[in-house]
Amino acid sequence: MxxxxxxxxxxxxxxxxxxxxxxxxxxxxxxxxxxxxxxxxxxxxxxxxxxxxxxxxxxxxxxxxxxxPAEEQPRLVRQLPEDARLFQxxxxxxxxxxxxxxxxxxxxxxQKPLLYKTISTGSHQLRSLSLPDGSTIALNSNSSVTIPRIGYGWLSRRVALTGDAVFDVKHLSTNQPFVVQDMNGLDVEVLGTEFSVRSRAAKAEVVLKRGKVNLRYASENQPPQNLLMKPGDRVLLDDKGSLHLQPKADTARFASWRYRLFSFNNTPLREVARQIQAVFGVHVQLSDPALARRKLTGTIRAGSSDELAEALAELLNLRLSHLDQYLIFSTVSENSITQ
Known part of the structure; x- marks a missing residue:
């Protein structure tokens, strides 16, 4: 039943x-x-x-x-009556x-599952979440967000992120802050705004589209850091634990993964390979070390790793092959020699 x-x-x-x-x-x-x-x-x-x-x-x-202190205070605990009817x-x-x-x-x-709920996405999955307070989260591939099961919106509004997400936070009449904690210990605190957070191993990135955001970061090696962001700001947390502000960043590419648009601006192919692995969970192998220094500028719409890899191969005049979970890029001359 x-x-x-x-x-x-x-x-x-x-x-x-x-x-x-x-x-x-x-x-x-x-x-x-x-x-x-x-x-x-x-x-x-x-x-x-x-x-x-x-x-x-x-x-x-x-x-x-x-x-x-010397005066006897009235008892605050009452003796329970013997009448069992109180328990009915x-x-x-x-x-x-x-x-x-x-x-x-x-x-x-x-156990953690009792207190928190974790929503995760796979290699080719995007997901949109609506929170009880009216805020929304757009979750990128290979990402997860952890939310309190009980008390969210009246005890606290704190969530934990691993991966990439866009937050559209609703302002509450109680002025209760919304806090995103990334896997590196960076706290992103807002009252009502739209921003994106990228939380990967040893690095983090926050891009503010509208509203205001206050960043807090503390580590054992450095004193606590606070930084107030304005619309258009981009902040990076490097692997040494330092915050770097880039004012008036290019927000036209704000979380372009939401629309499966991959934008590159004089980007080395080695960085493109890292993005493919982060988004789709597949490895990219460059057969020639010189390929890692090839640079790419433009925007590509792709719904899968194969679509993106095929577009890159065509733009850069490269050969593409598959081996298990690997995408292998090589030059045309290499393939001619080995054939």
Whole structure:
């Protein structure tokens, strides 16, 4: 039996019967059900906040205790009455505690999949994501983004990125910042803007299309660095941990991978080969070291590694061959000699 959202909401409120609890438990044993479970739990938590503390009252109590430490303060914990009828309508927090205990007994309470959801793309895949706060993410090939399952938008708006993505962030009335953390430890903090982040091993790149972005980076070897970006700025984090600002960069090529446009401006073929591997996950081999210094200028639309490689071969008058996961470029003269 498939439990409905209304039944799950009843369960979260602590009002489900033993039969309903059994149905939900059997449903949760299927791994494919957990994603929907956490999605509905997050929705229920947003609709029914579990705790709204009276900060003023408790601060006053704390101040009184500090100013008069010798005086006996009134007890803040009540003795539970013996009347068992109090437990006939369990509180919402008791239901949440029961869920936590069940997960702990299952041995996966502290596992990362419980707290975070990771969306990944393959070698030829692009993906668009809509977040609960109205922000959107366009994810490039061979990339992943990790998002909190519960509390996103009211506890924090922090996501982790590996690879390339374009973020279109919605401004909230609470002015809650949106933070992207890349795999190198670079934090990109915004309030409402559109920008792209490239997060690869030992390097990162941020390009700002509109709005404002504040970059924060700290490492063991250097003091913390802060940098405020303006529209049109491009910032690189090099392998030595330094931020380099390029104002008024060429944003016409802003995240051109979203449209499968590959733009090159006097780009060496060795760098083109790196881009093919990063986007499509295939290796490029240049048979002659001199080919690595050949340069290319122009824009190519390609939906696969083969399309891009064939266009490059035609533009540069090269021979293209395939071997397993390798694309091999060679000169026409080389092929004539070996034939």
């Amino acid at each position: 498939e439990p409905t959202k209304e039944l799950l909401f009843t369960y979260f409120a602590g009002q489900a019967t033993s039969v309903q609890q059994k149905v939900i438990g059997e449903w949760l044993n299927r791994p494919t059900s957990r994603e929907m479970y956490f999605q509905w739990l997050d929705e229920w938590e947003r609709s029914f906040p579990q705790y709204a503390p009276d900060l003023t009252h408790h601060v006053d109590l704390f101040r009184q205790r500090m100013e008069n 309508k369990p509180l919402r927090w008791l239901a949440a505690a029961s869920v936590a205990l069940a997960l702990l007994a299952g041995g996966w309470f502290f």
